[in-house]
Amino acid sequence: xxxxxxxxxxxxxxxxxxxxxxxxxxxxxxxxxxxxxxxxxxxxxxxxxxxxxxxxxxxxxxxxxxxxxxxxxxxxxxxxxxxxxxxxxxxxxxxxxxxxxxxxxxxxxxxxxxxxxxxxxxxxxxxxxxxxxxxxxxxxxxxxxxxxxxxxxxxxxxxxxxxxxxxxxxxxxxxxxxxxxxxxxxxxxxxxxxxxxxxxxxxx
Ligand code: HEC
Numbered sequence: 001x002x003x004x005x006x007x008x009x010x011x012x013x014x015x016x017x018x019x020x021x022x023x024x025x026x027x028x029x030x031x032x033x034x035x036x037x038x039x040x041x042x043x044x045x046x047x048x049x050x051x052x053x054x055x056x057x058x059x060x061x062x063x064x065x066x067x068x069x070x071x072x073x074x075x076x077x078x079x080x081x082x083x084x085x086x087x088x089x090x091x092x093x094x095x096x097x098x099x100x101x102x103x104x105x106x107x108x109x110x111x112x113x114x115x116x117x118x119x120x121x122x123x124x125x126x127x128x129x130x131x132x133x134x135x136x137x138x139x140x141x142x143x144x145x146x147x148x149x150x151x152x153x154x155x156x157x158x159x160x161x162x163x164x165x166x167x168x169x170x171x172x173x174x175x176x177x178x179x180x181x182x183x184x185x186x187x188x189x190x191x192x193x194x195x196x197x198x199x200x201x202x203x204x
Contacts, residue, residue: 035145038200039134042147045084045092046132046196050151052080057156066159066171073160074178078104090201094151096194100175100184110137110146111197118150119192128152128192136202143202148195153187161187 056076060069077094081104084092097115099105107115114133122128131150136143158166160175163186167175175182187193 035136038145039147041088042090042134042145042198042200043132043149045088045090045198046147046149049080049084049092049094049196050149053077056080061156061159066168067174070160070171070174070178074101088200091197091199093197094194095197096184097192098183098186100179100182102181105184105194107194107197110135111148111195114148115192115195118148118195122150122192145200145202147198147200150195151193153189153191153193155189157187157193158189161185161193 053073053076057069057073060072081092081094084090094105095107095111095115096105097107097119117133118128118131121131128150129152132148134145134147137146153161160167160171161184164172167185175185184193
């Protein structure tokens with residue numbers, strides 16, 4: 001009898017622990033339907049961004065090779081990000097673990113923290129393809145939902161982000177002219193290249 005009660009108490013205690021742990025593991029207490037809808041919208045927008053950029057890049061690489069694609073890529077990424085930002089009323093950007101364009105690609109403190117966490121998650125076997133993180137942040141200007149989607153390095157990225165042996169001479173020359181402080185080289189397939197980052201202002 002006593003043993004049964006003890007067992008039940010232990011089970012309840014263990015269940016209680018599990019619940020507490022799960023609550024703490026959840027991103028925040030803002031797990032409302034509104035936040036979930038916003039996360040879904042952010043996820044869809046990052047997908048759209050990467051799909052459009054990937055499509056443009058592929059077309060240009062096939063049509064004119066990496067030197068031509070480079071210039072298109074330089075214009076296309078900020079243009080797509082800008083269009084999505086205006087369309088949605090959010091800040092939509094692309095950030096890097098190391099950057100080529102410091103004005104557009106430099107992660108802020110929150111983004112740096114998330115990029116580090118992405119690398120840790122990958123070291124435990126998670127794939128960058130499906131890796132996202134979100135959080136509601138409270139800043140002097142108000143609350144916003146921040147969302148990031150990881151971007152891994154694929155073989156086709158090496159023509160412009162690989163080591164000097166993988167980047168053709170004319171591409172290297174063009175990169176050096178356009179980005180004299182380029183740090184976005186020396187990547188390997190499977191590295192974390194960066195993320196699409198979205199910031200949605202939340203109404204009070
Ligand atoms: C044809 C050359 C080229 C290829 C191929 C290429 N990139 Fe880039 N990438 C660039 C250029 C140029 C920039 C700088 C754009 C700018 O000025 O904003 C850049 C910037 C970036 C950035 C923004 C951060 C930064 O460094 O400024 C990310 C993220 C990125 N590339 C990811 C990728 C990924 C992932 C692939 C492969 C799927 C890839 N790139 C393939 C040329 C290329």
